[in-house]
Amino acid sequence: MVYAIDGRERWLVHNYMKAGETDFDTVDRDACIRTILGVGADFKYDIISKEDWFGRRLIANRFRERSAFIAGDAAHIWVPYAGYGMNAGIADAMNLSWLLAAYLNGWAPLAIPDAYEAERWPITSQVSRFAMSHAEAEIRRRGAVPDEIEEAGPRGERARQDVGRLAYEINVQQYACAGLNFGTYYDRSPIIAYDGSEHPPYTMDSYTPSTVPGCRTPHLWCEDGRSLYDAMGPEFTLLRFDSTLDVTALETAARNKAVPLRVLDLEGKEAGYEGRLVLSRPDQHIAWRGNRLPDDPAALIDRIRGAAHPKLAR
Ligand SMILES: Cc1cc2nc3c(=O)[nH]c(=O)nc-3n(C[C@H](O)[C@H](O)[C@H](O)COP(=O)(O)OP(=O)(O)OC[C@H]3O[C@@H](n4cnc5c(N)ncnc54)[C@H](O)[C@@H]3O)c2cc1C
Secondary structure, eight states, rough: OEEESSSSSSEOOOOOOOOOOOOOOOOOOOHHHHHHOOTTTTTOOOOOOOOOOOOOOOOOOOOOEEEEEEEEGTTOOOOOOGHHHHHHHHHHHHHHHHHHHHHHTTTSOTTTTTHHHHHHHHHHHHHHHHHHHHEEEEHHHHHHOGGGGGGGSSHHHHHHHHHHHHHHHHHHHHHHHHHHHSSSSOOOTTHHHHHHOOOOOOSSSSSOOOEEEEEETTBBOTTTTBBHHHHHHEEEEESSOOSSSHHHHHHHHHHHHTOOOEEOOOOOOOTTOSSSEEEEEETTTEEEESSSSOHHHHHHHHHHHTTTSSTTTT
């Protein structure tokens, strides 16, 4: 397989070893490169770097030990299908950074980063299985090229169409993996106020935007043309789709605990949004939603800052 790096003179050549072949030193790299590129002995090239790697799925049992955290490949590796290794590492860092900042900025207890493992571990495990089953499907496809693939005539034509269709079906999912990017949700977090609603399922390439707590805050365009993500505050944002709703009690409860909260009015923009009030976290996942404020706004603030959960509040 060949990937363009700069599209002109830098290329990434992947050579896959067969099942049972484990010794990298037995590989004739020059022959592999020439075969894969379809070039003869007169073709000249330079190797800038090379890497040998095994496709594996490994997830650490824990992501935290006292004040030490692991993220990225240190915490999880899988076959880099769907281009999702680095993305997952960045998502880990994004999650951990706001939790640590909440503590360092004085509005969350020391244990709030415990939510990091509770939220990221299940996602990581799930994504790793998506990637590995995808890799297995791709390996099966690569190993099943019909003999008549280059044959002239209808048999060859049909074989090429079948191979092409399968390659498309498998690969379009990984190269346009909207489900992995936008559909993942946190369903067992101690700092999210769940309301019993089911999270919508997602696949590698498809998802349903949703305000079920734990989901990614669905994107919309604001009246002034800004992206919702640019209009939200840097920390918590209460999206209010009905400006007649009085939210002072929640603002007061947040202020009492120094939790940064901005209210954003989005009247008329609620299409696809369930809940007149939706509370979005600093990482743009939903912490709570409702059609009116909860009876005890202080308890909600304590939950989202990690002070309500007995383990987190220790
Ligand atoms: C062939 C291949 C293709 C890939 N394609 C994609 C892709 O398209 N998209 C994608 O998102 N991901 C892809 N990935 C995965 C991606 O490369 C990794 O998930 C990502 O690089 C992990 O980043 P990291 O910072 O967690 O770890 P690393 O990149 O491994 O960085 C860790 C760093 O720590 C250093 N280090 C280790 N020990 C110590 C120490 N004791 N002291 C100081 N420094 C230390 C290492 O030298 C290294 O620089 C691919 C991976 C492979 C192998």
